[in-house]
Amino acid sequence: MNEVTLKRLAQELNLSIATVSRALQDSYEVSLQTKMRVKALAAELNYEPNAYASSLRRNISKTIGVVIPEVNNTFFSLAINGIEEIARQSGYHVLIYITHDEYEREVAITQYLTGGRVDGLLMSVASESREFAHLQKLHVSKPAIVFFDRVCQAIATASVTTNDYESGYLATQHLIEAGCRHIAYLQVSGTLSIGRLRMQGYQAALRDHDLPYEEALVLSGDGNDECNTERIIKLLRHRPEIDGIFASVEHLAISSYYACQTLDRAIPAAIKVVGFSNLGVAALLAPSLTTITQPAYEMGKAAAGILLGAIEKKRAILSAQSVVLKSELVARRSTAS
Amino acid sequence: MNEVTLKRLAQELNLSIATVSRALQDSYEVSLQTKMRVKALAAELNYEPNAYASSLRRNISKTIGVVIPEVNNTFFSLAINGIEEIARQSGYHVLIYITHDEYEREVAITQYLTGGRVDGLLMSVASESREFAHLQKLHVSKPAIVFFDRVCQAIATASVTTNDYESGYLATQHLIEAGCRHIAYLQVSGTLSIGRLRMQGYQAALRDHDLPYEEALVLSGDGNDECNTERIIKLLRHRPEIDGIFASVEHLAISSYYACQTLDRAIPAAIKVVGFSNLGVAALLAPSLTTITQPAYEMGKAAAGILLGAIEKKRAILSAQSVVLKSELVARRSTAS
Numbered sequence: 001m002n003e004v005t006l007k008r009l010a011q012e013l014n015l016s017i018a019t020v021s022r023a024l025q026d027s028y029e030v031s032l033q034t035k036m037r038v039k040a041l042a043a044e045l046n047y048e049p050n051a052y053a054s055s056l057r058r059n060i061s062k063t064i065g066v067v068i069p070e071v072n073n074t075f076f077s078l079a080i081n082g083i084e085e086i087a088r089q090s091g092y093h094v095l096i097y098i099t100h101d102e103y104e105r106e107v108a109i110t111q112y113l114t115g116g117r118v119d120g121l122l123m124s125v126a127s128e129s130r131e132f133a134h135l136q137k138l139h140v141s142k143p144a145i146v147f148f149d150r151v152c153q154a155i156a157t158a159s160v161t162t163n164d165y166e167s168g169y170l171a172t173q174h175l176i177e178a179g180c181r182h183i184a185y186l187q188v189s190g191t192l193s194i195g196r197l198r199m200q201g202y203q204a205a206l207r208d209h210d211l212p213y214e215e216a217l218v219l220s221g222d223g224n225d226e227c228n229t230e231r232i233i234k235l236l237r238h239r240p241e242i243d244g245i246f247a248s249v250e251h252l253a254i255s256s257y258y259a260c261q262t263l264d265r266a267i268p269a270a271i272k273v274v275g276f277s278n279l280g281v282a283a284l285l286a287p288s289l290t291t292i293t294q295p296a297y298e299m300g301k302a303a304a305g306i307l308l309g310a311i312e313k314k315r316a317i318l319s320a321q322s323v324v325l326k327s328e329l330v331a332r333r334s335t336a337s
Numbered sequence: 338m339n340e341v342t343l344k345r346l347a348q349e350l351n352l353s354i355a356t357v358s359r360a361l362q363d364s365y366e367v368s369l370q371t372k373m374r375v376k377a378l379a380a381e382l383n384y385e386p387n388a389y390a391s392s393l394r395r396n397i398s399k400t401i402g403v404v405i406p407e408v409n410n411t412f413f414s415l416a417i418n419g420i421e422e423i424a425r426q427s428g429y430h431v432l433i434y435i436t437h438d439e440y441e442r443e444v445a446i447t448q449y450l451t452g453g454r455v456d457g458l459l460m461s462v463a464s465e466s467r468e469f470a471h472l473q474k475l476h477v478s479k480p481a482i483v484f485f486d487r488v489c490q491a492i493a494t495a496s497v498t499t500n501d502y503e504s505g506y507l508a509t510q511h512l513i514e515a516g517c518r519h520i521a522y523l524q525v526s527g528t529l530s531i532g533r534l535r536m537q538g539y540q541a542a543l544r545d546h547d548l549p550y551e552e553a554l555v556l557s558g559d560g561n562d563e564c565n566t567e568r569i570i571k572l573l574r575h576r577p578e579i580d581g582i583f584a585s586v587e588h589l590a591i592s593s594y595y596a597c598q599t600l601d602r603a604i605p606a607a608i609k610v611v612g613f614s615n616l617g618v619a620a621l622l623a624p625s626l627t628t629i630t631q632p633a634y635e636m637g638k639a640a641a642g643i644l645l646g647a648i649e650k651k652r653a654i655l656s657a658q659s660v661v662l663k664s665e666l667v668a669r670r671s672t673a674s
Contacts, residue, residue, distance in 0.1 A: 071408060071418075071433075081408075081409070081437075093445075093449055096434075097431075097433075098431075100418075100421070254618055254621070257618075280409075284598075284622050285621050285622060286621060
């Protein structure tokens with residue numbers, strides 16, 4: 001099928017390309033009658049302005065990007081729903097990019113986004129990222145950035161997070177009150193701000209209850225669920241006194257369940273588990289999982305609100321606009337005494 | 338910060354904008370010395386060509402779009418991982434769009450994509466969509482389209498699906514062999530090709546085992562999990578003889594569990610459940626869930642392979658390139674006799 005271009009419209013109507021273009025843009029330089037002729041033919045032939053050309057002309061894309069580490073994680077899928085809700089109200093399109101928690105992919109995506117493809121960006125940093133030059137470069141280029149959940153401290157902008165320190169404290173205290181004395185801490189990466197804060201909460205709770213902090217009880221996983229399960233099995237075999245697990249991300253809580261199943265260690269009788277999670281089936285697990293539940297949907301809404309507010313008002317985003325929302329401990333069978 | 342434009346580079350170097358542009362594009366019309374001067378300053382000032390402008394110039398975006406109904410569904414998150422694996426090998430960026438199973442959002446997204454923002458599109462149709470003019474319009478415009486899982490039959494292109502009819506038959510037969518005589522069928526929408534095929538398999542299995550098909554045992558849900566649970570509770574109260582549930586999508590299997598929990602109907606003793614699902618925690622549920630597991634990752638890879646093959650070779654995609662991959666019945670406790 002022939003593509004319908006401005007040129008073709010101009011030829012068929014015996015007008016100049018410039019006139020056709022102006023007519024489609026409702027320019028005052030073109031008569032109403034001509035505008036109507038042009039628009040009628042454009043509609044008839046299904047003419048669509050080239051997106052790149054019209055973005056270039058108008059210098060706006062009405063598009064925001066969302067960069068997340070993984071898609072198979074209830075927290076992020078709920079946050080995306082919140083982001084889309086706000087974006088939709090303001091007439092913005094949402095493009096989603098996944099880093100798979102890999103530094104290289106994050107760099108490739110930010111390079112791709114540096115050239116002005118989006119008006120703004122909501123971002124949760126990949127756990128592998130230890131260098132942030134790519135984010136600094138992106139930040140000095142056009143798009144406004146708001147971080148959510150996983151923050152890059154090196155960039156001066158707003159972020160939407162939860163009370164990770166208090167939640168880490170609360171989860172650990174909950175295990176201690178349920179009788180645990182040897183609590184393992186599972187994390188994805190030590191460099192992430194959320195990992196650090198949750199762990200500081202864990203350490204503080206141990207200290208306040210006169211329990212020692214042991215580095216050997218801290219396990220760092222990655223994006224591979226099977227490897228993580230193997231790592232946890234190894235830890236539990238090596239340190240059979242472990243009677244509590246605090247998983248600081250959802251998929252490590254699931255891996256803990258599989259590890260305990262493999263080792264035939266009953267939850268909660270032999271070992272208790274609490275995990276950060278927004279899993280809809282947490283209450284249906286055997287046993288039901290005690291969770292620190294983040295306000296994922298609300299966080300997505302808040303982050304999108306800050307970003308779109310700045311874009312629409314052409315204002316810079318300030319660190320002072322950052323928001324901290326509260327997570328909630330939902331006690332279930334996995335930590336029952 | 339001042340944006341670094343071609344104009345600014347030209348001013349600082351005392352060259353014309355055209356010369357700077359040609360130098361950055363390695364044109365033979367510009368001397369090596371000038372090219373080096375231009376590139377050195379561009380690097381120093383962090384100059385980034387405008388993405389729209391350079392796409393317009395080169396008329397390629399090296400980008401594919403993925404349009405899916407929901408993100409909080411293990412099937413789609415695994416399929417995305419497969420798509421990204423193939424796209425990455427070919428150096429393509431992947432943009433993800435979510436319709437939330439809503440017709441209106443699907444129309445808005447396809448309009449947005451009609452103008453040439455992507456080279457190609459992988460799509461799973463929204464369950465609400467009953468009119469397909471927007472897809473036909475998109476299809477006659479530039480991007481190549483391959484459907485996966487949820488197909489729009491009105492568009493002549495390739496699709497990647499699973500053996501939905503056989504799987505529907507197998508799931509129903511499995512329930513009958515486990516002793517069920519009154520099997521409810523849960524679906525999202527009657528118009529979707531996958532829903533139709535799975536239901537035809539369900540009907541055929543009933544027929545082959547001399548069980549009547551009853552329209553009153555077919556329940557149509559939507560994207561709201563809580564409403565779906567309420568609907569299932571109502572159905573189970575109204576028809577207490579129901580002893581088996583076949584959920585044709587993941588979230589309806591989860592809603593069935595919550596409904597049975599609410600009504601205190603024991604799975605599998607009082608009622609057995611089988612569901613289409615790629616849920617990683619299926620084996621950890623109380624009781625573990627019998628699933629029809631689709632090769633989601635492989636389906637994503639296959640669909641992306643067909644699409645990128647066509648884009649790279651500038652060939653049209655033929656219906657004959659369609660692929661049907663096999664799903665697998667994984668029997669667990671929820672259907673134990």
